[in-house]
Amino acid sequence: MKQMEYLFLFLEQNCVIANNMGEEVKLYKTWSTPFGLRVVWALKLKGIDYESIDEDLSNKSDLLLHYNPVYKKVPVLVHNGNPISESTVILEYIDDTWKQNPILSQDPVERARQRFWAKFNEEKLLPTIWAIFTTEGKDLEEAMAAWVENLKFVEEELKGKKLFGGEKMGLADLVFGWLANLIGIFEEVSGLKIVDERYPLLLTWMQVFSELPVIKETWPPHDKMITKYRALYEKYHPAK
Amino acid sequence: MEGEVVLLDFWPSMFGMRTRIALAEKQIKYEYREEDLRNKSALLLQMNPVHKKIPVLIHNGKPICESLIQVQYIDEVWNDRAPLLPPNPYQRATARFWADFVDKKIYDLGGKLWRTKGEEQEAAKKELIECLKLLEGQLGDNPYFGGKDFGFLDVALVPFYCWFYTYEKFGRFSIEAECPKLIAWAKRCMQKESVAKSLADQEKIYDFVLHLKKALGIE
Numbered sequence: 465m466k467q468m469e470y471l472f473l474f475l476e477q478n479c480v481i482a483n484n485m486g487e488e489v490k491l492y493k494t495w496s497t498p499f500g501l502r503v504v505w506a507l508k509l510k511g512i513d514y515e516s517i518d519e520d521l522s523n524k525s526d527l528l529l530h531y532n533p534v535y536k537k538v539p540v541l542v543h544n545g546n547p548i549s550e551s552t553v554i555l556e557y558i559d560d561t562w563k564q565n566p567i568l569s570q571d572p573v574e575r576a577r578q579r580f581w582a583k584f585n586e587e588k589l590l591p592t593i594w595a596i597f598t599t600e601g602k603d604l605e606e607a608m609a610a611w612v613e614n615l616k617f618v619e620e621e622l623k624g625k626k627l628f629g630g631e632k633m634g635l636a637d638l639v640f641g642w643l644a645n646l647i648g649i650f651e652e653v654s655g656l657k658i659v660d661e662r663y664p665l666l667l668t669w670m671q672v673f674s675e676l677p678v679i680k681e682t683w684p685p686h687d688k689m690i691t692k693y694r695a696l697y698e699k700y701h702p703a704k
Numbered sequence: 705m706e707g708e709v710v711l712l713d714f715w716p717s718m719f720g721m722r723t724r725i726a727l728a729e730k731q732i733k734y735e736y737r738e739e740d741l742r743n744k745s746a747l748l749l750q751m752n753p754v755h756k757k758i759p760v761l762i763h764n765g766k767p768i769c770e771s772l773i774q775v776q777y778i779d780e781v782w783n784d785r786a787p788l789l790p791p792n793p794y795q796r797a798t799a800r801f802w803a804d805f806v807d808k809k810i811y812d813l814g815g816k817l818w819r820t821k822g823e824e825q826e827a828a829k830k831e832l833i834e835c836l837k838l839l840e841g842q843l844g845d846n847p848y849f850g851g852k853d854f855g856f857l858d859v860a861l862v863p864f865y866c867w868f869y870t871y872e873k874f875g876r877f878s879i880e881a882e883c884p885k886l887i888a889w890a891k892r893c894m895q896k897e898s899v900a901k902s903l904a905d906q907e908k909i910y911d912f913v914l915h916l917k918k919a920l921g922i923e
Contacts, residue, residue, distance in 0.1 A: 534805065534838065548797045550804055560793035572780040576768045583770055584754065617754050 483562060489514035490542040492528050494521060496684045496692060498642035499551040500539035505638055506555050508678045510562045552582055555635055567635050581621060581628055581636035588614045589640075596658065597650055598700040615663050622665035626672060637673060644670040645683050653693045709734035710762040712748050714741055716912050718811070719771035720759035721863035721902050726775045728898035729854070730782040772803055775859055788856045796856075799849070802842055803860035809835045810864055818874040818913050819922055829875045833882045840886040847892060854896060858889075862899055865890040869906035870913050 491507070493500025495518050507514050519528055519538055531540045531547035540547050541554045548557050559567040568575050592614060595607035618640075621628070628636035647659050647670065659666055673679060711727070711734055713720035727734055739748055739758050751760045751767035761768040761777065768777045779788040789796050813835065816828035839861065842849060849857035868879050868890075880887040893899045917923070 543794075546794050548794070548801070550801055553797050553800045553804060556800060557793055557797040560796055572777050573763075573766055573768070575780065576773050576777045579773045579776070580769055583773070 483511040483564060484513055488542075488544050490517060491515070492517045492519055492525075492531065492540040492542070493538045494519055496689060497538055498646060501682060501684075502551050502638045502641060503539050503541060503554050503558070504682055505641065505678055506558045506567060508682070509565045509567070509633075510558065511564065512558070512562060552586065552635075552639060555638060559635075567629075567633075567638065569629075569634065578629065578635040581618075582639040584614075584617070585636070585639045589618075589643075593646075593650070593658070596656065597654065597697065600701060611658070612662075615659070615666065619663050619665050622669055627669065633673070633676060633678075640669075641673060641679065644673045644679070645689075649686075649689050649693050652690060653697045706732055707764040708762075710737060711735070712737050712739055712745070712751065712758050712760040712762070714739050714758050716904055716909050717758060718863035718867060721866075721904070722771040722859050723759045723761055723774045723778070724902035725859050725862070725898050726778040726788060728902055729786040729788065729859075730778060731785070732778070732782060772807065772860060775856065779856070787853075788850075788859060790850065790855065795851075799856040802839065802849070802857050805835070806839070806857075806860050806864075810861075814864065814867060814871050817871045818917065821923075825875065829877060832871070832875075833877075833879075836879065836883045836886055840883045840889075843885055843889055848889070854893065858893060862890060862893045863903060865894070866903040866906045866909055870910045873910060874913075 489507070489512055491500065491503055491514050493503070493516065504516075517525075517527075519525060521538070524536060528538065528540060529536055531542060532538075532549040535549060537549070539551055539554065540549050541557065542548075543557075543561070548554050555567060568578055588610075592607055592611045596604065596611060599607055627633050628640060643659070643666075650656070651658050659670070661667070674683075709727070709732055711720070711723060713724070713736060715738060724736075737745075737747075739745060741758070744756060748758065748760060749756055751762055752758075752769045755769065757769075759771055759774065761774045763777075763781070768774050775788060789799060810832070813828050813832040817825060817832065820828065842857075846852065848854045849861070868887075872879055894903070
């Protein structure tokens, strides 16, 4: 009996017992993709052990093309051989499959709210930030105007809340998460001020989110990101 | 207990039809309010200030926006009857993935068929057929996308069936010739009361688009 007790004590103190013993979880992503990072956060939040495979998008692996024939993109989660694509679909799958530390509330109104803001990010914020990063002149002005309009709504939504999910991070926080890292990088590379003091709640959220234990150590290397996005910026803004 | 359910909608909207079908499947009594999109009601602007779009589902005074979010909401609140999403997480993910695919592709491509001409229209037609074929492939030998039972992806896609006539007339092609299984599926869905009562008449849709083109100055 004593030996078993010592064994359990040893295991408890020395091994991370994952919440998915006996199940195979693989994540296909790249070193920098914010969409893949969302999935990393969800898996970490739930204590799920997984194998990470970083793809080279200029030379996609046969496995990736096999697992995501429709879009041929990352991230793809493969659970016991079953592939799931599209990051928000993956996040809901993770929440449906592993019940600890839920990403979505049990309350249907709250769930609908989180899903609404996740969709808002995908359909409004992301295309606008891309336009800001890649355009100039009148196009840039229009993109900035749209961005300002969009951020007003986000700022309003954050009133009275620490995080989009309330006290704890939720689906919308994971989906908005890219802002907490990439805005700083875009601003450094472009010289533009993209989220300014007109949005104190959003700025606070970006800080609070970055400090969360699951998020803290996950950002891709800063220097590598600057190099990557500087090259991309120069591609769209060739020196005259 | 249902509580008060109101749907702000516009009769030709395939997105509003999704919500109508879900409400009908669950046999929920609700008040239907037709919006004039050129003169949006104060209620619509108040309930959907971000997008100012229909459909908006209002349940006990609380707004739920975005059609697929509404369908999931209805499925979760009235979870004691006619389930739309299956309990298995992988099947749920598959249904969500393809419903998202419908959202990303079908509306815009279909729109190009009646808004554009020449090369742009041809390219849209080609891509729309490819997308419909991909969706058709998901049916397999099942009567519905949900398997034996009508489900979430069926709800997401079937409203486009009343728009197919318009797409075909402008695009000068037959969707049935390209995707016979898909049309057989749509006709099977139309035998359900919830679908038949929620979809608009295809000729009325075509007339509506003709008028819309004139109003927008599109030839």
